[in-house]
Amino acid sequence: MDPVLLVASIMVSATPILLAAIGEMVVEKAGVLNLGVEGMMITGAVIGFAAAVSSGSPVIGFLAAALGAAVLSLSFGFLTQYLLSNQVATGLGLTLVGLGLSALVGASFEGVRAPGLGKLWIPGLAEIPMIGPMFFRHDFMVYVSLLLVAAVWAFLKYTRAGLILRAVGEDHESAHALGYKVVRVRMAAIFFGGACAGLGGAYVSLVRVPQWTEGMTAGAGWIALAIVVFASWRPLGVLIGAYLFGGVTVLQLNLQAAGANVPVELLSMSPYLITILVLVIISARGVHGAPGSLGRSFHASA
Amino acid sequence: MKRRTLLASAALGLALAGAPAFAQDVPKIGFVYVGPVNDGGWSQHHHEAAVKMKEHFGDAIEMIEQESVPEGADAERVLTQMALSGADLIFTTSFGYMDPTINVAAKFPDVKFEHATGYKTAENVSAYSARFYEGRAITGYLAGAMTKSNKIGYIGSFPIPEVIRGINSSFLHAKKANPDVEMSVVWLSTWFDPAKEADATQALLDQGVDVVLAHTDSTAPLSVLEKAGAYGFGQAADMYDYAPEPRLSSIIDEWAPYYIDRVQAVIDGTWESHNSWQGIGDGMVGIGEITGPVPEDVKATAEQMKADIASGAYHPFTGPINKQDGSAWLAEGEVADDGVLAGMDFYVEGLTAEIPN
Numbered sequence: 293m294d295p296v297l298l299v300a301s302i303m304v305s306a307t308p309i310l311l312a313a314i315g316e317m318v319v320e321k322a323g324v325l326n327l328g329v330e331g332m333m334i335t336g337a338v339i340g341f342a343a344a345v346s347s348g349s350p351v352i353g354f355l356a357a358a359l360g361a362a363v364l365s366l367s368f369g370f371l372t373q374y375l376l377s378n379q380v381a382t383g384l385g386l387t388l389v390g391l392g393l394s395a396l397v398g399a400s401f402e403g404v405r406a407p408g409l410g411k412l413w414i415p416g417l418a419e420i421p422m423i424g425p426m427f428f429r430h431d432f433m434v435y436v437s438l439l440l441v442a443a444v445w446a447f448l449k450y451t452r453a454g455l456i457l458r459a460v461g462e463d464h465e466s467a468h469a470l471g472y473k474v475v476r477v478r479m480a481a482i483f484f485g486g487a488c489a490g491l492g493g494a495y496v497s498l499v500r501v502p503q504w505t506e507g508m509t510a511g512a513g514w515i516a517l518a519i520v521v522f523a524s525w526r527p528l529g530v531l532i533g534a535y536l537f538g539g540v541t542v543l544q545l546n547l548q549a550a551g552a553n554v555p556v557e558l559l560s561m562s563p564y565l566i567t568i569l570v571l572v573i574i575s576a577r578g579v580h581g582a583p584g585s586l587g588r589s590f591h592a593s594a
Numbered sequence: 595m596k597r598r599t600l601l602a603s604a605a606l607g608l609a610l611a612g613a614p615a616f617a618q619d620v621p622k623i624g625f626v627y628v629g630p631v632n633d634g635g636w637s638q639h640h641h642e643a644a645v646k647m648k649e650h651f652g653d654a655i656e657m658i659e660q661e662s663v664p665e666g667a668d669a670e671r672v673l674t675q676m677a678l679s680g681a682d683l684i685f686t687t688s689f690g691y692m693d694p695t696i697n698v699a700a701k702f703p704d705v706k707f708e709h710a711t712g713y714k715t716a717e718n719v720s721a722y723s724a725r726f727y728e729g730r731a732i733t734g735y736l737a738g739a740m741t742k743s744n745k746i747g748y749i750g751s752f753p754i755p756e757v758i759r760g761i762n763s764s765f766l767h768a769k770k771a772n773p774d775v776e777m778s779v780v781w782l783s784t785w786f787d788p789a790k791e792a793d794a795t796q797a798l799l800d801q802g803v804d805v806v807l808a809h810t811d812s813t814a815p816l817s818v819l820e821k822a823g824a825y826g827f828g829q830a831a832d833m834y835d836y837a838p839e840p841r842l843s844s845i846i847d848e849w850a851p852y853y854i855d856r857v858q859a860v861i862d863g864t865w866e867s868h869n870s871w872q873g874i875g876d877g878m879v880g881i882g883e884i885t886g887p888v889p890e891d892v893k894a895t896a897e898q899m900k901a902d903i904a905s906g907a908y909h910p911f912t913g914p915i916n917k918q919d920g921s922a923w924l925a926e927g928e929v930a931d932d933g934v935l936a937g938m939d940f941y942v943e944g945l946t947a948e949i950p951n
Binding site: 298305402403496505507510541545549557 | 662789792
């Protein structure tokens with residue numbers, strides 16, 4: 293088995309869940325639990341595909357996917373932040389709406405082929421033997437996803453706005469007492485999360501498969517939700533989690549293709565076992581890492 | 595309105611809605627699909643055959659369809675619902691519906707069922723399937739002839755006899771074209787998951803495979819093969835959108851004549867439970883046009899093979915064939931019997947992987 297090709301495949305396979313997970317992490321850091329990631333991803337997949345086919349440009353496809361999924365997520369934001377609906381139920385509803393809506397919009401795009409996305413060789417670095425083909429010969433979205441993780445990390449750790457977002461997620465009463473606009477911050481976070489999920493979905497339909505078929509994200513959104521928990525709400529953890537989950541999928545397929553007799557089922561469930569293990573460890577340590585106000589509705593008069 | 599009056603009027607409404615259906619007495623034919631009806635493969639082909647059947651009979655029958663029904667407990671619920679809504683004949687079009695079909699059929703002795711690709715039958719349950727392995731012999735031969743790396747790949751769904759027959763038949767005939775050929779098998783535990791099918795195709799390509807045979811339902815493998823400049827085949831449907839390359843040929847399921855035949859039997863009152871297994875000769879398995887850079891002599895051999903299988907002059911499982919462990923299965927000139935084929939759970943000699951449990 294060629295490690296160079298394996299690592300390159302893992303990076304492609306992990307990118308959609310990395311994008312969706314980093315967006316969802318920001319949403320949850322703001323104290324909102326949006327279970328509609330799968331619905332936003334599939335919406336992004338169909339809108340991105342449709343826009344890329346119509347315009348002939350994958351870049352426009354990605355932009356449209358981010359915008360479309362973000363707008364859809366605002367419906368979740370409006371229901372949960374202004375009408376104070378239950379976040380779990382609304383999130384699940386968002387997934388169902390997304391799956392149905394995408395099937396409707398995508399019906400006329402079945403069997404159509406998407407414009408290809410070229411590889412972007414990083415000058416200099418791409419020429420390094422081994423390392424170059426592994427890490428520096430991908431399409432631009434792979435780099436965008438990595439830059440996004442770095443940007444989110446820096447934003448939460450070093451900026452004032454990041455601090456406010458974390459404060460809103462930890463204790464919305466106190467943040468409100470300090471004069472921060474809790475609902476507005478949360479709406480912005482939800483919008484960002486939707487855009488990221490849309491990008492992740494478009495990556496599946498434009499690069500990884502590349503075609504549109506109904507239900508094609510096939511549970512990637514739920515994996516993204518698991519990754520956020522696995523990461524204990526840390527950007528670096530999200531990165532590791534996404535590459536671990538993506539890596540195991542690719543690895544088990546490659547091991548099979550190479551003819552190794554491995555228990556495929558065990559390997560497939562290993563990331564979930566690790567997630568449970570991580571949860572046990574962090575709860576045994578007493579620090580669970582979840583934002584204090586996660587999933588709780590906020591109303592100023594309360 | 596009080597709840598009781600509401601219920602009463604609902605019941606009345608149901609009775610009224612049900613009455614005309616009985617009065618018309620038009621046979622009601624149901625179809626259940628495992629994927630969406632626009633998957634480009636298996637389910638779409640069943641659906642199109644169903645539509646052809648409906649066009650053939652026009653208003654003489656009524657048709658109901660249900661798509662994307664998961665195999666398992668959900669299937670039983672859907673089938674029960676269909677039987678309750680007055681269906682006379684229900685086609686259940688995926689292997690995993692076998693036990694649900696048998697269970698529901700036992701509860702509705704007056705409703706007739708037709709289950710695709712299984713092996714269990716009952717008084718009111720028929721099994722019907724196509725001899726896809728006949729088609730796989732031809733695509734396998736083409737794969738063996740077209741590989742440059744001597745490595746071909748097979749994307750399997752579930753390790754059931756239907757798929758194992760396909761793997762064995764493909765491999766035996768790839769070897770006829772190219773004695774050095776090796777075959778990698780990847781199992782996905784799904785019939786339809788484009789992302790996973792694409793990843794599996796990529797994994798096979800990463801291992802040096804340059805021709806891939808898929809036993810899953812979407813066109814995702816062909817999409818990936820096209821990007822990589824490798825070859826593949828249409829599965830269940832012609833998938834001619836991907837011709838001339840990467841699609842070299844295809845195995846096409848022709849269900850419509852069978853559906854028309856069976857519905858006619860219900861109308862005539864001559865329907866009886868049977869176990870039907872038809873191949874290229876009966877027209878249930880079609881071979882798509884051979885396209886792409888296939889050399890003339892390979893094409894001629896493949897077409898001759900198709901003609902011989904259709905006429906019965908050649909059986910894809912003709913000895914000498916050994917099992918994977920080297921023990922003899924078929925002696926020189928011996929032909930596999932249907933019983934062994936129907937329950938096939940072993941690889942032939944030369945395949946290196948193991949069948950998962």
